[in-house]
Amino acid sequence: MGSHDCHVFMQRLLPVGIRHLLPKCAEANHLVIQFFSQLTAKTLRRTDMFQLRHDIVQVLCKFEMIFPPAFFTSMMHVMVHLPEEALLAGPASRRAEKSVRNRAKPEGSIVEAWVQYESLTFCGMYLKDVETAFNRPQRNNDGGMRKEKLSVFSQSARPFGDPGRGESFSRNDMEVAHWFVLNNCDEIMAYLDEHEEMMKREHPSHLVAQKQVNKLKSSNSPTYSDELYNLAFGPIRAELFSGCYINGVKFLGAARDDKLCSKTAVSMSQVERKYKH
Template sequence: MPEGYASNLGKRADMNEGKLIGMKSHDCHVFMETLIPIAFSHLPERIWKPITEISLFFKDLCSGKLLESSLDRMKENILVTTTKLEKIFPCDFFYVMEHLPIHLVQEARLEGPVQTRWMYPFERRNRPNRNDEGDIDPLFPPISIFNQNGRESKKRRKRGFTDMEIQSAVTHILLNCPDIQSYVNLFVNTWGNEAIYTEFSKWLRNYDEYSSVQHLQLVKEVALGPQFEVLVMNKYCVNGFKFQTEEVSRNKKTNNSGVYIQGDVDGTGQTIKYYGVIQEIIEVRYSGWPNKKIVLFRCEWFDPSHRGTKVDHQHNIIEVKHTRKYRSYDPFIIAQYAKQVYYASYPLRRDKNDWWVVIKSKHVGRIEIDNVLDMAYQNDVAIVQQQVDVELETTLQHHQHILEEVYDDGILNVEEEISENEENESFDDEEWDDNENETTEEEEWENDGIETSEEE
């Protein structure tokens, strides 16, 4: 796992008794929200699904933002999930705490997101703060892509850039520089998207009409490309993450080399997400004054197509095939745009030996908020789908396909039983009174005969 994400869970495992001991509350959250679906993936689907659903419930409940629509779905899903768990585990397992999740949705609705109520911020105050991202150099140019902060590694070495690396790095920097987007649009309208990766940097070097750009000289220097000599480092801290190369992380308990970034939009209108591993951390410098430098990650990407990346939308599980790599040569990303992930393998599934589960990491000591305060109402946003498979309410399905029917007619409320008993008692009294007042036809005829004789 990345550094600062959780403690070393391997030390908490007791192999003799087969259980985890000595876990802190944060470790329990990590295990419950992220590792349970992976650890128990070898179980039958009828058992694995309810366990995964309760894991997703707590993951959504602990999100930084809670939507009203998501809370409504969570309230419906947790009832069905609890019923499924009652069919799997014995009755003695279910005490008050096992039924408590049913009420947590209402608590979140009344008190807001969980990060305003848990104790982790106060625990972090008990240790000294550290500037993980350094300070912004006041001599940096006003172009936004170079005006970034980060803490570099002290151990650095120099090496030369190859022609292929320069072409790819320069194109990536230019396409992600906001001050040059107007020229990117002009080139695309003239030459199309296909030539942008091979010809845009050359076209921009020879372009002369810079009158519309505010920072004329700086854009010219950026268009000429960086220096051929670059600085290579093994560690870089930025955006609350600590990134390391794959070689450095290989022999450590923590792994900080996983990275992902959002790419272009595909033909279906969805954004392509690239998952990979950092191979090198490179600092690129430009000529001219003021000093201009930018940190790039050279990554090895997994195949983003359906052959190399699978997404289970129902259970929110992303898998990558680590033996299948991305064929196109586009290894560089800007460090400030990178986000950290780590990859977990399946422990007991031989059919999944080539697949890793992608788990997104969180910033250390940060809570992201948008500028819109109305959306204030970890997973960043809890967007809950109708993901729980709802069975028939009157049927409990056994694993051997034995159906147990529940008849609603035979189940009465206590108050209804009392009221019905009272009605029956009152009805019996009235019936008894009526029986006393009833007379037979013979008695009525005899009475009529007596009355007529008296009149005569």
């Protein structure tokens, strides 16, 4: 019999045949057959899967009242996890047909595919310096946390595409961007508190911070670093990329995003403003 014939025999004809031969098992067998009929359907509903997850426990309890403990092997316990697997991975028929390479012998193709998958999975755990499913980077890998000491330079983000020409900031944009970075760097909060009274709120300027950093540099202070110097003197120009990977999410630039149906050219940073200018 083919695979389809087996399903018809098990789910349609068998309940009728054993109804009079095994009257004690008729109800439990009917519930199991109904369970697999709904589980192997082409279309699954989440509400049905939640109900099956609850019903299969009661079905196994009915079997425990009929059969001895030796009957309940690991294969019987697998039925408890099948509704949860269907909720996570979808219909079983759709997952199985991905492994079919030979349409004339689908069952053998599925078995061979699973043997290959389990063999590669087992061997992949012991292979060194070889890219496997266990050590393969994510598709939208952002490069992880960087090794810079200051938090503002150690954010996980990786731009992609060829960088465009450098865009110069206007004076107003530069001051706003610079202040945004300075006000969100925990390592320099002590300097901001120290010079809070010296900063001119009407005409913001970071010359005080620059003089302080130059003083630390000339005195060979251990708190001085190149990152702190770059942070104090602010940005010079901006590089334009076609997109960026941030926290496993791919963001496209507006020029490329306008051509797509799904919009991803949105990235937001929350900040609390401490000083008013």
